[in-house]
Amino acid sequence: MAAILGHVVATERRPNTPHEFHFWTALDAPVGIGTIVRVEGTDAVAGHVPQVYGVVVEGFSYSDLETPLHDVLGADGSPERAMRVPTRRTEIRLYTAAVLRHVPDEPLQPVALGGVYLADDADVAVALRMDRYTQGEAPTGIPIGLYRAGATASPIYLDADFLLGPEAAHLNITGVSGLATKTSAVEWLLASVFAHFPSAKGSVAALCFNVKGPDLCFLDQPAERLDGSDLDLYARLGVPARPFAGVEYFAPYTARGHTLNTLRSHDALSHNVHPLRWGLGEVLQHVEVLLNKDDVDAKADALIEFIRERIVGQEFRDPLLGADAHRVQTFSDLDQWFRGVLRAMEERNQDSWRTHHVATIRKVRNRLSNISTRCRGLVADDGLASDLPWGQFRDRGVYVVDVANLEEDAQDLIFARIITKLRELMEKRALGVDHLVVFVDELNKYAPSDGADTYVRKMLLDIAERGRYLGLVLFAAQQFRSQVHRRVVGNSGTALYGRMDVDELATPGYSTLAPATRARLSTLDKGELMVRHPHFAHPVFVRFPRPAVLSGREGVERFPAAGEPTLEEAIVRSLRQLDKAVTLEWVKDAIALAEEDEVLRARNRTLQVRPDDVKAFFRAQLRRRVHAEPAAPRPRPVIRSSPGDDPYAF
Amino acid sequence: MGESYGGLPPGASMEAVARFLAGLRGSSAWPASPASAESFGLPERRPAAVVDADPLEEVAEGGLAVPGVPEPGFAAFLDGIQRSVVLPGGPHGVPLVYGTVAAAIRRRRDDRVLETWGGGAIVRHSLYAPVARADRGVLGQAGAAGLDVVDTAAEGAHPHEVLSAALDAIHRARGAVEAELATRWCARETALLYVDGGIAGLGEPASSDRAVGVVKSHRTVYGGQAAMNAAFAMAAGQRTHAFTVEGRGRASVASWYLRLHAGDGTDPFGGIVRVEVASGAFTSERADSVSRWILAERSPVALPDPRWRVMPYGIRAVEEYLRAAVPR
Ligand SMILES: Nc1ncnc2c1ncn2[C@@H]1O[C@H](COP(=O)(O)OP(=O)(O)OP(=O)(O)O)[C@@H](O)[C@H]1O
Ligand SMILES: [Mg+2]
Numbered sequence: 001m002a003a004i005l006g007h008v009v010a011t012e013r014r015p016n017t018p019h020e021f022h023f024w025t026a027l028d029a030p031v032g033i034g035t036i037v038r039v040e041g042t043d044a045v046a047g048h049v050p051q052v053y054g055v056v057v058e059g060f061s062y063s064d065l066e067t068p069l070h071d072v073l074g075a076d077g078s079p080e081r082a083m084r085v086p087t088r089r090t091e092i093r094l095y096t097a098a099v100l101r102h103v104p105d106e107p108l109q110p111v112a113l114g115g116v117y118l119a120d121d122a123d124v125a126v127a128l129r130m131d132r133y134t135q136g137e138a139p140t141g142i143p144i145g146l147y148r149a150g151a152t153a154s155p156i157y158l159d160a161d162f163l164l165g166p167e168a169a170h171l172n173i174t175g176v177s178g179l180a181t182k183t184s185a186v187e188w189l190l191a192s193v194f195a196h197f198p199s200a201k202g203s204v205a206a207l208c209f210n211v212k213g214p215d216l217c218f219l220d221q222p223a224e225r226l227d228g229s230d231l232d233l234y235a236r237l238g239v240p241a242r243p244f245a246g247v248e249y250f251a252p253y254t255a256r257g258h259t260l261n262t263l264r265s266h267d268a269l270s271h272n273v274h275p276l277r278w279g280l281g282e283v284l285q286h287v288e289v290l291l292n293k294d295d296v297d298a299k300a301d302a303l304i305e306f307i308r309e310r311i312v313g314q315e316f317r318d319p320l321l322g323a324d325a326h327r328v329q330t331f332s333d334l335d336q337w338f339r340g341v342l343r344a345m346e347e348r349n350q351d352s353w354r355t356h357h358v359a360t361i362r363k364v365r366n367r368l369s370n371i372s373t374r375c376r377g378l379v380a381d382d383g384l385a386s387d388l389p390w391g392q393f394r395d396r397g398v399y400v401v402d403v404a405n406l407e408e409d410a411q412d413l414i415f416a417r418i419i420t421k422l423r424e425l426m427e428k429r430a431l432g433v434d435h436l437v438v439f440v441d442e443l444n445k446y447a448p449s450d451g452a453d454t455y456v457r458k459m460l461l462d463i464a465e466r467g468r469y470l471g472l473v474l475f476a477a478q479q480f481r482s483q484v485h486r487r488v489v490g491n492s493g494t495a496l497y498g499r500m501d502v503d504e505l506a507t508p509g510y511s512t513l514a515p516a517t518r519a520r521l522s523t524l525d526k527g528e529l530m531v532r533h534p535h536f537a538h539p540v541f542v543r544f545p546r547p548a549v550l551s552g553r554e555g556v557e558r559f560p561a562a563g564e565p566t567l568e569e570a571i572v573r574s575l576r577q578l579d580k581a582v583t584l585e586w587v588k589d590a591i592a593l594a595e596e597d598e599v600l601r602a603r604n605r606t607l608q609v610r611p612d613d614v615k616a617f618f619r620a621q622l623r624r625r626v627h628a629e630p631a632a633p634r635p636r637p638v639i640r641s642s643p644g645d646d647p648y649a650f
Numbered sequence: 651m652g653e654s655y656g657g658l659p660p661g662a663s664m665e666a667v668a669r670f671l672a673g674l675r676g677s678s679a680w681p682a683s684p685a686s687a688e689s690f691g692l693p694e695r696r697p698a699a700v701v702d703a704d705p706l707e708e709v710a711e712g713g714l715a716v717p718g719v720p721e722p723g724f725a726a727f728l729d730g731i732q733r734s735v736v737l738p739g740g741p742h743g744v745p746l747v748y749g750t751v752a753a754a755i756r757r758r759r760d761d762r763v764l765e766t767w768g769g770g771a772i773v774r775h776s777l778y779a780p781v782a783r784a785d786r787g788v789l790g791q792a793g794a795a796g797l798d799v800v801d802t803a804a805e806g807a808h809p810h811e812v813l814s815a816a817l818d819a820i821h822r823a824r825g826a827v828e829a830e831l832a833t834r835w836c837a838r839e840t841a842l843l844y845v846d847g848g849i850a851g852l853g854e855p856a857s858s859d860r861a862v863g864v865v866k867s868h869r870t871v872y873g874g875q876a877a878m879n880a881a882f883a884m885a886a887g888q889r890t891h892a893f894t895v896e897g898r899g900r901a902s903v904a905s906w907y908l909r910l911h912a913g914d915g916t917d918p919f920g921g922i923v924r925v926e927v928a929s930g931a932f933t934s935e936r937a938d939s940v941s942r943w944i945l946a947e948r949s950p951v952a953l954p955d956p957r958w959r960v961m962p963y964g965i966r967a968v969e970e971y972l973r974a975a976v977p978r
Contacts, residue, residue, distance in 0.1 A: 064967075064970065065950075066953065066954040067954075070950075070951050070953040070954070071950065071951075073951055073953065074948070074949035074950040074951035074953075074963075075949055075950075076949075081949065082949070082950075085762070085949045085950045085963075086722035086724075086758070086762060086946055086947060086949075087758055087762055087763075087764060087947075087950060087963050087964050087967070088761070088762040088763050088764075089950055089963070090764070090967060090970070
């Protein structure tokens with residue numbers, strides 16, 4: 001048996017309770033804030049000697065000195081002499097521990113004045129109730145880190161049922177910039193989930209929004225530096241120290257449209273970077289996201305609804321617009337349609353049409369055409385969409401959507417559409433995986449506690465509150481938990497805390513932590529976390545390894561982002577993903593006579609269709625455009641052929 | 651001597667024992683906070699006096715500077731405590747006194763932390779009474795329960811005389827446990843023991859060079875008027891010339907006065923202690939060394955103990971230990 005470490009004490013003024021106790025130790029005992037201990041009861045209750053497990057949350061030290069003045073007096077005012085006194089004063093190390101667990105659970109009694117022992121591996125498992133889900137037929141433990149004290153080093157497991165549902169779900173991590181290792185912790189935990197998620201619970205994938213610089217741009221590349229201690233942690237926790245295998249990147253184009261708007265633009269890494277490009281149909285489903293900030297009233301809403309229901313993607317006939325059928329597929333089609341309607345109303349001196357007032361029609365036209373300008377690069381004028389592989393998400397796949405360099409509007413639209421789509425598909429069990437982790441960094445920006453009730457915040461709230469029934473799980477990180485909407489953080493079953501800001505710790509959310517625990521939080525090392533989990537009666541401290549993936553900062557050095565290329569370079573880069581034989585010379589020749597717009601459209605079409613003969617297809621696109629659309633004047637209204645008529649479509 | 655009481659658990663608190671005794675006497679009216687014999691404020695039986703003594707050094711009119719820097723020389727500290735509880739008004743007005751005495755040595759480890767030496771304190775509990783006149787039934791039952799009964803053989807009719815006799819007996823019992831412990835130390839250890847109080851009455855240790863006695867109270871002043879004058883004239887850190895102290899039934903020891911702190915202006919003896927060492931090996935150099943060692947113990951201070959000017963921290967630590975270790 002382990003050597004005794006301390007002795008429980010209680011006084012009338014500071015009694016022990018069923019959830020807290022006090023003990024003292026020798027001056028050199030290996031105890032600190034966060035140490036897990038076991039108290040052996042003194043008297044058997046109903047035939048069992050109770051064992052109580054606790055975690056140290058506060059420490060005190062004092063001597064028999066009644067007032068500091070006596071020390072001054074004894075040393076004649078010389079600190080040096082005070083150090084040289086022949087006898088050291090009697091001193092105490094007194095600790096307060098929060099109870100983690102009583103064994104047996106009943107009757108729940110105040111902690112006995114027993115001996116205190118350092119918890120060993122088995123004790124730690126019992127103390128945190130991990131014995132219930134790491135042993136037996138169907139273990140559901142997900143390693144989060146290693147708990148260390150004295151000679152003990154015990155793996156700490158989260159319960160998959162409480163991390164990814166259905167019992168509880170969601171994870172939130174807080175801490176100051178740079179030192180809290182928030183992003184790193186989530187990367188590590190994803191690796192751990194992928195390695196340990198029990199097969200009986202089905203498949204799991206992750207969708208990550210990259211919201212900051214190159215943060216998540218190199219998840220498929222090995223880390224530059226993993227120390228021996230990191231590798232030990234990986235080995236001890238049973239997680240392979242490897243980058244993620246199935247990573248796919250998605251980013252919209254830049255405003256100019258030559259290249260994708262992501263720092264992962266190095267040629268060597270382009271094979272799994274895909275454009276994120278949405279046409280009118282996709283955007284219109286979520287148009288409220290962008291319009292709710294503006295003065296869109298019920299009248300405008302009604303018109304938008306009408307457009308969505310009756311105009312887009314179908315034949316539309318109206319006496320006002322003559323005999324021809326209109327077919328609106330793209331933003332430019334829509335604009336043509338608006339133009340037609342407004343002109344006809346003007347010609348007939350009509351100030352309303354189908355109950356919509358001309359002013360409303362003008363306003364809505366304005367707002368909608370604005371969107372394609374505001375979200376250039378994301379929104380396709382031409383109806384050529386390129387999207388996430390809805391319905392085909394793969395087990396252990398990581399889907400990164402890079403929104404780091406986008407304007408707010410485009411970010412909002414992306415969040416809204418992706419999350420709505422995920423909900424829809426998860427509800428129908430049609431995403432392709434049973435569980436999906438959605439990682440959102442900088443949560444205080446997307447789900448702030450104050451400010452307007454944005455669409456994005458509503459979406460995040462929705463995942464937080466209902467996601468666990470669907471297998472949709474939010475992993476979120478932010479610097480200041482207090483600045484995130486209460487119900488979003490309130491719903492996360494698991495919370496991690498890295499190095500914390502002292503001002504943040506002074507906010508009411510942390511008042512239940514003992515001062516010494518708060519102090520430890522404000523001085524945590526990189527790679528150290530405090531973990532709150534439904535099974536743990538009190539948070540515990542763990543250490544986790546550096547992520548086995550290349551960090552964003554190192555990534556951009558090793559794989560520098562390509563500069564904004566010329567049109568020719570951009571086309572070469574894109575087409576070479578499909579056909580290595582495409583050369584700069586060939587592209588120059590092929591696009592010599594075409595407008596930039598046409599060229600980009602042809603490229604987009606080629607990338608979407610992925611034809612066998614890339615060169616021929618691309619050339620054909622250009623030819624078709626050049627021949628089909630003579631410069632001016634355009635016939636009115638333009639009724640474009642649907643993609644179905646395209647001879648090159650497959 | 652009794653260390654377990656049959657009907658009582660060993661080491662029972664004084665109050666528990668007192669209640670037990672009250673029960674024996676069939677007295678249900680037990681005071682909420684029982685009084686100690688000390689609290690009666692009985693007059694000191696020993697009169698104040700100045701006694702002559704043979705000088706061991708040239709008689710000086712004032713204090714002698716102790717040469718050199720104070721340096722720690724003691725390895726351990728010995729002190730004792732006593733406690734009493736009075737069981738009031740027996741059938742003949744003869745009070746019973748339940749007394750506890752204890753002594754301990756705390757040794758200074760290399761890291762300057764004190765630890766208890768020799769396996770703990772010696773603790774003795776006894777019932778003190780004039781056996782011839784006390785309630786025989788109670789004494790008999792107390793004896794049967796394992797309580798040690800000490801006959802104080804007090805003769806006076808006044809209950810206070812009975813109490814005084816009990817207090818004297820308790821005081822002697824305390825001296826006895828102190829002597830027992832000091833004797834053990836001198837037999838087993840080679841390092842120096844700081845004894846609170848004189849060593850002359852301790853038996854063997856009185857002639858050992860391993861024990862130094864430091865007396866804080868000065869009811870009897872030794873060395874005559876000359877030594878007393880010199881003592882009052884001393885500045886802090888000075889000592890008087892040494893002299894021989896001889897007492898009734900005690901060993902003769904070498905002794906001198908030493909001023910640890912300046913006086914407080916009210917008590918002429920404030921800050922002054924009297925040192926006792928074995929007379930066999932006495933030299934002036936030894937008096938100087940021992941004085942330096944004692945002076946070194948002025949810090950840390952024993953405050954908040956009111957006797958801090960004459961009491962080193964080590965002795966306070968022993969008292970605190972005994973207070974914590976001996977159940978009240
Ligand atoms: N387990 C670890 N042990 C030691 N250092 C680590 C560990 N994990 C990450 N780090 C280092 O800590 C630094 C910060 O990590 P990270 O970027 O994850 O922090 P962050 O909290 O997300 O910061 P920010 O708020 O700026 O996004 C990185 O330089 C990383 O190398
Ligand atoms: Mg980060």
